Amino acid sequence: MKRIFVIIVLLVFTACSSIKFVDSWRNEEISTFKPKKLLVVGMTDNLTARKFFEEELKKSFGLHGIYAEESTNVFDKTFTKSKKSEDEVNEMIEEIADNGFDAVIISAVKGVDKKISYPSNYYSVGYRWSHFGHYYFRFQDVYYDPGYYESYKVYTVETSIYNLNEDDGKSLVWVGSLNLIDPQTISSTVKEYVAKIIKQLESEKLIEKQ
Template identity: 25%
Template structure:
């Protein structure tokens, strides 16, 4: 039992590290306008819609998506880099669109942080199926370890992001998608995973080449 106990302790001690290291981003829904195929833009503005607390995520999302667009030969720019954190503050619709078109933008991609949550969970120290024993000491030590071994807490961070692609000349939405991410390693990692899922789906749906 001692050997099994030590192995169990090692696995339990590693679990928080493994849970933190594990990250996944999944596409949960997407939509494309029926009359859109291989949309061609002269210049696209990428706009992150996130609060001040998520400024680092916004900068990374805009930067990485701009890089992806430029790699596909699409001229693009970051709203944060070009206009600052409050891109259109104080402007009405007409003024905002004029501001974009004066810079040559005929497309826009908004990235919104729809939801961010943190879940804290307590995990008991020793959980498992133990063989029944009729010996006093074996029974005592088995249950003592199970009951008194200290537990630990794990925290799960969840993010839900949405990407909308707009044709500014036609003033219409041509593509929309939502993703859910669990425990990204960093804002940059989340931005990269999100961008990968979105561009993969846009290519499959024929929104862009």
């Protein structure tokens, strides 16, 4: 019975997504999002992750009839490694607008939280918790075995879409916040993240469902 229970738990946790959608906001004045040329920007120093993310998002928008281009084909490789002044940012916006881009989607990590958990057999079948002694005996390893704890990180990532043809008060089209829970590989994390973004944009009817 215990072995069956463990298998069920493993299946449940394996099925759970490692990316959780937290919240989003959309500009109600915009009914649909159909730019002529969209610039995809991943704000990370990890060039491999940046390229993989931008290519995956470009491909997904392409399936929805939206032409997109990766920032790695527009900016130099050091683009995300140095701070820029407000004037430099404005010049950059003018430059990409002159190159025909009318919208930008940008993703960046907004924060990282370190979490600590420990494995628990609290729900083991047939075990009674009516006495303090039973509870303490069962969980004393939590306090006396440092290796019992497992640490992991949760990354809060924000994705925003801007219309370059509007003024500051109307340029923000959509913004969404997601939590990446202890990501392990770039490829699987990026694919799941992009899928979450596209699904949310579909559900909010900014882009058509495929």
